[in-house]
Amino acid sequence: MVLPLLNTTHKMRKLSIDIETYSEADLPNCGVYRYVEDPSFEILLFAYAFDDEPVEIVDLARGGVLPFKVKLALFDSNVLKTAFNANFEITCLNKYLLESTGFRLRESQWECTRVRSAVAGLPLSLEAAAKVLMLEEQKMREGKALIRYFSMPCKPTKANGYRSRNLPEHDLAKWEIFKTYCKQDVSTERAISNKLQNIEITPTEQALWELDQKIISRGIELDMELVQNAISLDTEIREDLLWKAEKLTGLDNPNSVSQLKSWLEGEGTEVPKSLSKDSVSELLGSGELSKEAEEMLRIRQELSKTSVKKYQAMARAVCTDGRVRGLLQFYGANRTGRWAGRLVQVQNLPRNKHPELDLARELVKDKDRVMLEMCFGNVPNILSELIRTAFVAKEGCTLLVADYSAIEARVIAWLADEQWVLDVFNSHGKIYEATAAQMFGVPIESVTKGSGLRDRGKVAQLACGYQGGVAALTAMDVAGKIPDEEKPGLVKNWRDANPNIVKLWGKIERAAVKAVKEKTVVTIAHGVKFIGQRNFLFVELPSGRRLAYPKARMVVNRFGREAIQYEGLIQVTNKWGKIDTYGGKLTENIVQAIARDCLAFALLNLENAGYRVCMHIHDEVVIENESADNLEDVCRIMALPIPWAEGLPLRADGFTTNFYKKD
Incomplete structure (x- = not known):
């Protein structure tokens, strides 16, 4: 039940909140919704501050109770509640408040400071955001150790009296530091919020965040019989493969890279530095292996299948009603504002190609390994294809699945005013065939599905839109259908066929450079604006939302030419650092x-x-x-x-x- 809006007259205030909790469930692996469902869950500490008042702490673990003014504020529409990753506070407090009051919080009365940080192009963790902003109010370093001590189960030992949990009375000095840590998180969150107060979260984005909270808390049902049997089958297959490997090699642990390397060298195999998936494939294709070495490497290939990991993630995260929640993170990709996958990583699921998915599902649910092998051959492969099918409609419902057709190709053509592409999308929509016809000067009727021309048109269309060249074509040509000698010509053909898109890369780069250099506003087609403001480059999209590039400046890049550089999360290293950009990459972000x-x-x-x-x-x-x-x-x-x-x-x-x- 949601508490009705209170009819209050005082002006809008802000309540900053941070909580510390305990649960036997493993939060990073199971997500907050499963975490709060665990019978052991409780809120230990509740730290808060109204506006710029001193931070207060309520020691709930030792009998403290929330002050009446705080309880009132939690349901008051004239008090804005803020937290860094507010979804965690809302979900935990809803469990606590439902038990004590019977009411739930309204997401519309909250603002997530992590979203504000993401909108500013900053990190998605409290600690990292505070560091990048160089705030005086930094997160305490002792926090991780204190959370391990008080917020997680501990290993029973003789020294701790064989207890499985550390309570405040087990170390009152540490407990006082834990309370200080919780209060400090409120100070840090509030400092970030104040520092970024000029970063606008538009009303549409706020409404979208509120909808996102509904979607991720609604969740989707899992076929747990399929999930559990897939895990069981995979375990059985792995045990069989390990037994074969041990028998073949005589090794104690054939999964050990160092042991396996030594054994392979003893078999006369020249072993590379690593035994990665690609290295193993190269060795198997060399034709220089002994029969035993080849068999062992094929076993290693089978053991390296990772399909079951997503089933395990499902099993950890599923709630008591059979649904999994919290699969998406709002504004998880702060360069574009797209959602990011969490827990099961639904944004990165293996594709399914087999036409007999119904049969495969039934055989897995029957745990019929023999029939699976007879009908589908490689069981790990079919288990991988069945991952998507673990998400099911609840009883009495069906799933409606709908997606945009070639959305990025449509958007970039619209931005660039590439009229022939727009004409294709406004008529038959066969963009790959039309691209090939345009590139090679042939009638579209001659470009049939499965033909070499269509393959080239498709790969070029997918690879070249963001200033991609031969390397991008190679990466997109997964099947290896296009000879290397053809690729430079294909890039040229695509660019000749799409002159307005090529011009768009230059327009975007020149506009961004001018905005950064002159601290001005430059507008291009369809109202896209480049805004140089202090040490930020903002790109205002047609929707009114802005992309942010912090600490944007002009530098000489590794190619010896002037380029824009900003600070952000480097995807390869997952660390904050300096990133160079250019017209094609900015085009990709915008599209x-x-x-x-x-x-x-x-x-x-x-x-x-x-x-x-x-x-x-x-x-x-x-x-x-x-x-x-x-x-x-x-x-x-x-x-x-x-x-x-x-x-x-x-x-x-x-x-x-x-x-x-x-x-």
């Missing part, structure tokens, strides 16, 4: 951000129309619905014209299913 805003517009419209979105993956939505007859309406809503994107041709296609899959 993907606009595509994200199209999805956001659709999500809000779908929810307003009464559809229960339970998951979305890139440009695809998954809706749990009582009727399969609404798919056409869902696709219609997704393709509705967007007020800020006049002339952008959108189209959505979909299918209905009882279990999630790639159609």
